Amino acid sequence: xxxxxDQTMVRDAVRAFVQDQIWPHAPAWDKxxxxxxxxxxxxxxxxxxxxxxxxxxxxxxxxxxxLALVLEEIxxxxxxxxxxxxxxxxxxxxxLMKYGNAAQQNQxxxxxxxxQMLGAFCLTEPHVGSDASALRTTATRVSASADRAxxxxxxxxxxxxxxxxxxxxxxxxxLAIVIAVTDKAAGKRGMSAFIVPTSAPGYVVARLEDKLGQxxxxxxxxxxxxxxxxxxxxxxxEGEGYKIxxxxxxxxxxxxxxxxxxxxxxxxxxxxKYAKERESFGQPxxxxxxxxxxxADMATQIEAARSLTHHAAALRDAGQPCLKEAxxxxxxxxEMAEKVCSDAIQIHGGYGYVSDFPVERIxxxxxxxxxxxxxxxxxxxxxxxxxx
Ligand SMILES: Cc1cc2nc3c(=O)[nH]c(=O)nc-3n(C[C@H](O)[C@H](O)[C@H](O)COP(=O)(O)OP(=O)(O)OC[C@H]3O[C@@H](n4cnc5c(N)ncnc54)[C@H](O)[C@@H]3O)c2cc1C
Numbered sequence: 001x002x003x004x005x006d007q008t009m010v011r012d013a014v015r016a017f018v019q020d021q022i023w024p025h026a027p028a029w030d031k032x033x034x035x036x037x038x039x040x041x042x043x044x045x046x047x048x049x050x051x052x053x054x055x056x057x058x059x060x061x062x063x064x065x066x067l068a069l070v071l072e073e074i075x076x077x078x079x080x081x082x083x084x085x086x087x088x089x090x091x092x093x094x095x096l097m098k099y100g101n102a103a104q105q106n107q108x109x110x111x112x113x114x115x116q117m118l119g120a121f122c123l124t125e126p127h128v129g130s131d132a133s134a135l136r137t138t139a140t141r142v143s144a145s146a147d148r149a150x151x152x153x154x155x156x157x158x159x160x161x162x163x164x165x166x167x168x169x170x171x172x173x174x175l176a177i178v179i180a181v182t183d184k185a186a187g188k189r190g191m192s193a194f195i196v197p198t199s200a201p202g203y204v205v206a207r208l209e210d211k212l213g214q215x216x217x218x219x220x221x222x223x224x225x226x227x228x229x230x231x232x233x234x235x236x237x238e239g240e241g242y243k244i245x246x247x248x249x250x251x252x253x254x255x256x257x258x259x260x261x262x263x264x265x266x267x268x269x270x271x272x273k274y275a276k277e278r279e280s281f282g283q284p285x286x287x288x289x290x291x292x293x294x295x296a297d298m299a300t301q302i303e304a305a306r307s308l309t310h311h312a313a314a315l316r317d318a319g320q321p322c323l324k325e326a327x328x329x330x331x332x333x334x335e336m337a338e339k340v341c342s343d344a345i346q347i348h349g350g351y352g353y354v355s356d357f358p359v360e361r362i363x364x365x366x367x368x369x370x371x372x373x374x375x376x377x378x379x380x381x382x383x384x385x386x387x388x
Contacts (some may be wrong), residue, residue: 001289003299004082006066007065010062010069011040014048015076017042017046018078022039022077022081025078027076027361030365031215031355034215034216035217040115043113044116048074048085048089049112049113049114050115051063051070052064052097056108057110057113063313064313066175067089067090067313068310070085071086072261075266076378078365079217079365079366080213083173083214083217084218086258087113087168088119088120089255090117090248090255091249093112093113094247094248094251095121095244096109096177096235099235099244104198108175108195112117113330117170119175120175121167121177121248123164123179123245124164124165127162129166130375130378132245132246133242137160137161137162137164137178137180137199138162138182138290139159139181139194141156141158141180142157156234157229157230158194160178160202160227161225161228162180162221163222163223163224166209166221166372167219168217168219170205170220170222171218174198174199175196176192176195176222178224179192182241183238190239191239191242192236193235193236193245194229194233195234196224196227199226201228202224202227203222204224205220205221206222212364213363213364213367218301250288250316250326251316254326258333260305260330260369261302261305261335263341265302267340267366268298268299270358271343272295273314274351274357295347302340304336305332308325308332309339312326322386327383330373330379335370338366341362351365
């Protein structure tokens, strides 16, 4: 794939940081379930928190193709760190860029892009993930006149109640974009999007999930317990929440595809190195055609996924529709990545199954790419609809 000079520069800078600050520490973070705050500071200094945010709002002023490159590099070092960066760039920044007003962009997007704040996105609930139209979390408008006791002091606002499930950065984020029901009778058109500071009373981190992989990212269940926010924290208009959430998922899927490629590439590189070093029957296992062909397939699949992903990103950068292409990229890249990571374990033989070698961790980390931001089945539904 041909890169511009700027893209090469950004990729190389992130790659160097990852090789130095992330890859060597990933096994320890995995074992200790560490959220590496200092590394996030470093990534913020590199501009990774605001890749697509315009420079006048403190971002790097780049595009989705560059975001895909950056996420691939970070994921090649550690899957969990890449998920944290992915969510804060898109959906969080993307929503504020497209639907936030000037005041919201100044107050929230600016510090997000500078890496002074971390964002979370709250869509999924305990009973519903794929079918986002069935949310139950409510946001009730409270006016000064209706709730004199508190509203006079706080101004008009909304009170949120409900539970959000599997929220990336739910614990460490400074703000969350929350999709909640404002008018139950209106169905999909009765949902709205809100900016909720995680310091707001009633934003409760109910539990942290004990996951198969990605231990360096935090995944939390969040309770909204009479969580009151000011009326000006409504994003867009009431009733636009579903549309806002879906618009962000498109870009998010490009991000997950890029993460999948990064993890697959990393596992592939480990397997290639191992295959050239490990000997059986008097020669490096790389020379056995079964192993060499496996590596050839892995390299080809990674390249194909990268092409699909950058195609979707290029469409998005050009302002063209890319729902189908983003779904295809996410579907192909995440399924490919699990297979490539599994093959990387196979090439390592028994050593692939133990934690002394990175492929064991990467295989656990990559599995969720087939699930979050829409499962593989959901991507197929989107592609099927586009073909109808
Ligand atoms: C580590 C992690 C981080 C996450 N981060 C976030 C986050 O930051 N914010 C957020 O909002 N969510 C987040 N999620 C939630 C994630 O997006 C959901 O788990 C995902 O969308 C699937 O929803 P579900 O778990 O409710 O599964 P379900 O929707 O219950 O699906 C269960 C199974 O049924 C299948 N299925 C469902 N409906 C259909 C259908 N119509 N046709 C065919 N098959 C179907 C699915 O493909 C799946 O295999 C995260 C999840 C994880 C594990």
